[in-house]
Amino acid sequence: MFARGLKRKRAEDEEAAPAYSLQRQSLLDMSLVKLQLCHVLVEPNLCRSVLITNTDLQIQEEMTQDGRWCVPVPQTAGRASRDLLVSTEILCCCAWEGVHPAPDPGDLASEFQVVPAVQAPGGSPGGVWGRDGPRENRGSFHKSLDQIFETLESQSPGAVEELFSDVDVSYYDLDAVLTGMLGGAKLIQDGLDLVVDILVET
């Protein structure tokens, strides 16, 4: 029963994944803008900068994980790759469990001007970022390894193409998105550099 529920959710997730990734990217972009738009005259608020940078790192970490997910894991993978999956179990739970098929359009659309998210059946009214009620998430830390492998197998290899298929180019430059996906680390580093520059001067 658990497996079936997982499969259904997986289908919803596949539809929501592009929207979620886009919104995650917007969040990353927004964070970097926030870090750069420090008040020119007054010293920036260190607490705020640290919190934004930490959030960026979190996003980047998850995006890196997603990068790994896109690569199909060979079935005959040895013990090493099993260990890798186990160690990323917690992160993947947070990442995928956090995906909601129906982000509140009123909440996000006006800010992001993103392509309206697909209203999947059974979607929760909560925001994309927040976590929904307990039904999806109970016992998320206790998933068996089998369920994780099942998740991996059902991951479509063309996920990366899907990601960009319905990007609203008026808002996103494709280069920017690609840069974001692949160069997430660099953008985070730029953000950190900026904070460090300000602090080093002190």
Added chain:
Amino acid sequence: MVGWRSQSRDLQQDAILADRASSQDPLGSPLPKMIPGIGAFTQDTLWCFSQVKGTMETGTTEADIISTVEFNHTGELLATGDKGGRVVIFQREQESKNQVHRRGEYNVYSTFQSHEPEFDYLKSLEIEEKINKIRWLPQQNAAYFLLSTNDKTVKLWKVSERDKRPEGYNLKDEEGRLRDPATITTLRVPVLRPMDLMVEATPRRVFANAHTYHINSISVNSDYETYMSADDLRINLWNFEITNQSFNIVDIKPANMEELTEVITAAEFHPHHCNTFVYSSSKGTIRLCDMRASALCDRHTKFFEEPEDPSNRSFFSEIISSISDVKFSHSGRYIMTRDYLTVKVWDLNMENRPIETYQVHDYLRSKLCSLYENDCIFDKFECVWNGSDSVIMTGSYNNFFRMFDRNTKRDVTLEASRENSKPRAILKPRKVCVGGKRRKDEISVDSLDFSKKILHTAWHPSENIIAVAATNNLYIFQDKVN
């Protein structure tokens, strides 16, 4: 710098005027004793409007925005600091037998410019004059003393009354001009003569150049000889008498600033144990330190942290867990912390989780992305205890503020607004409707005004009188006197 304001002692005149106003606005029909929602905390506490200070104009000068509010230890004085670096002190008038139904009101006692804007030439950055915190010293003589701080400098101010002045100088005339010595033929002894009461504020100490980062807290120690000032990365201990040096007691600055992931957000001394203090962090943790353990309190004595709820995890989890205020209870047995969505009460003897958690505005949980975009998620709300530690209060948006009774577990949402500002008008509880049908008098989440935030509140040390800062207005509410 001396600032003073002439204070007339003819309070009776004020009382007569106020009485005239209130008699034209009778209280109305008798109130039912127990109304669900309004509710009695203890013995039917009903909150009434008492006073509002500040301009009614809609265009707010940024300098007038109140940035801190604090009662002194007796509750006789109420101090506010604003973004323009000014401090305004209100004094409670003596209660007169003539108005039994009205308790003492707060009138302006002293106003002075505490801090001026400065420019840091080394970094080419301005140093704001905004008063971040005011803390009173316990009164030891006729004068009042308070500490006020901006981002970089702490100042000790003495506020004293003068109702006599010396007259009959030999070398100066009454206007202060020097007299021609040739015209002085006799000597006289100057005498003190009564004058109109004058309240003057003088800076007695300036504690500067000790903080690289922005000061967020100051706290007077129970020994009344020392105090601490905390910035994002360091906490310094000062002696009131010594301004050219301070002791660094906490330093969380990493050797490599790129490794910085956590900052200090608030700090406070224990109310009775002069060796103990706590400080909170942007990661939602509280550390209790004992200054007897070592000179540099980098190793905490106690570490308070609640394990993260995995079902509530999101990208914003860390930001909303950042503690914006930490306050010891008057008893010293508990600490209260405020993070973005909740207020928590911790028992000093239990580090692994708080004993009580109160939801301030959980309906914002689904709006975190918008609140991140408009920066509201970084708003730093304060929290306060009442005198008996039975009720806690904190602010929210839309000029709402919340009170939680720890004993009855009941809570109420009230609003500071000009509409509810009739004399002795009872505040009606407010309710935010989360979804579905909105009842009459409820307000929906999407209609909340996020520019009207109540960050600073204060509670009288022994009575049910509260001061609530709503942008540039200060509201004073009292419980209903029967």
